[in-house]
Amino acid sequence: MSQTKSPKVYNPLLELKNIHVSYGGVKALVGASMFINTGEIVALMGPNGAGKSTILKAIFGLAPIGSGEVIFESEKIKPISHEVVEMGISFVPQGRRVFHHLTVLENIEIGGFNIKSANERKERIEMVLDLFPALRAKIKAKSGTLSGGQQQMLAIARGLMIDPKLLLLDEPTLGLSPKIVKEVFKIIKEINVRRGIAICIVEHNLKSVLDIATRAYVLKSGHNFYEGPTGEVISTGVLAKAML
Numbered sequence: 001m002s003q004t005k006s007p008k009v010y011n012p013l014l015e016l017k018n019i020h021v022s023y024g025g026v027k028a029l030v031g032a033s034m035f036i037n038t039g040e041i042v043a044l045m046g047p048n049g050a051g052k053s054t055i056l057k058a059i060f061g062l063a064p065i066g067s068g069e070v071i072f073e074s075e076k077i078k079p080i081s082h083e084v085v086e087m088g089i090s091f092v093p094q095g096r097r098v099f100h101h102l103t104v105l106e107n108i109e110i111g112g113f114n115i116k117s118a119n120e121r122k123e124r125i126e127m128v129l130d131l132f133p134a135l136r137a138k139i140k141a142k143s144g145t146l147s148g149g150q151q152q153m154l155a156i157a158r159g160l161m162i163d164p165k166l167l168l169l170d171e172p173t174l175g176l177s178p179k180i181v182k183e184v185f186k187i188i189k190e191i192n193v194r195r196g197i198a199i200c201i202v203e204h205n206l207k208s209v210l211d212i213a214t215r216a217y218v219l220k221s222g223h224n225f226y227e228g229p230t231g232e233v234i235s236t237g238v239l240a241k242a243m244l
C-alpha cells in the first residue's frame with residue numbers, strides 16, 4: 001500500500017524524490033519520497049528503524065544520500081549542513097541536546113552563531129523568547145537544571161534562532177509526561193501559526209500529532225508505506241499495519 005491518496009495541495013517548499021541511503025551494508029532508505037508545503041506541518045511516522053531519523057538527517061546533510069533528489073524552493077540541492085542552515089532549514093535532533101553547563105541564554109545564542117549584526121541577534125533572541133515565556137523566566141539558569149520539557153523547548157528555541165523556513169523535529173516529546181507533551185505541541189503549533197514556519201516532525205503519538213499536522217507519511221523499512229491527511233491515517237489504522 002503506498003500513496004493511495006493524491007495530496008490536495010502541492011506547493012512544495014522541500015521535496016524528496018526516491019531517496020536511497022545506506023550505512024555500510026545497512027539500507028536505511030530505499031526510495032523514500034515526501035514533500036512539505038510552505039507553512040505546512042507534516043508528520044513522519046512508522047516503526048523503529050523505518051528510516052524516519054535518516055530522512056531528517058539526509059535533508060540536513062548528515063546522512064549519505066546514494067541516489068534520489070532533494071529539491072528546496074524549486075532548486076535541486078546537495079545537502080551540506082552549513083549550507084542548508086543558510087538556506088533556512090533548522091534541525092532539532094532527538095534527545096534534547098542542550099549544553100548543560102551553559103545558561104539558557106548562552107544556549108540560545110549558540111543557535112544564532114551566523115548572525116553578524118549584534119542588534120539583529122538581540123532582536124532574534126527576543127523573538128524566540130516571546131514564544132517561550134518559561135525560558136525567559138529562566139534565562140540565566142544553567143540548562144542542566146531545567147526540566148526535560150524545558151530542555152526540549154530550549155533545543156527548539158535554539159533551532160529557531162536562524163529564523164528558519166523549515167524546522168525539522170525528531171521525536172521532540174520522547175520521554176516527556178503527557179502534560180508536558182501537550183505544552184510542547186501547543187508551542188510547535190504556535191511556531192507554525194505565528195511565524196509561518198513549515199515543520200516536519202517525527203512523532204509516534206498519532207493522537208498528539210493529529211491536532212497539529214495536516215498530512216502524515218508512514219514509513220516502513222525505508223520506503224513510503226502510506227501518506228494522507230492525518231485523520232485518514234487514524235481512520236485506516238494504517239500505522240498499526242505498518243508495525244506488523
Ligand SMILES: Nc1ncnc2c1ncn2[C@@H]1O[C@H](COP(=O)(O)OP(=O)(O)O)[C@@H](O)[C@H]1O
Pocket residue numbers: 023024026027028046047048049050051052053054055
Ligand atoms: N549511523 C548508522 N550506522 C548504521 N546503521 C544505521 C545508522 N543510523 C541508522 N541506521 C540504521 O538505519 C535504519 C533506519 O534508522 P533510523 O533512520 O534511525 O530509523 P527511525 O528513526 O525510523 O527509527 C535502521 O535499520 C538503523 O539501524
Ligand SMILES: [Mg+2]
Pocket residue numbers: 052053054094
Ligand atoms: Mg529515529
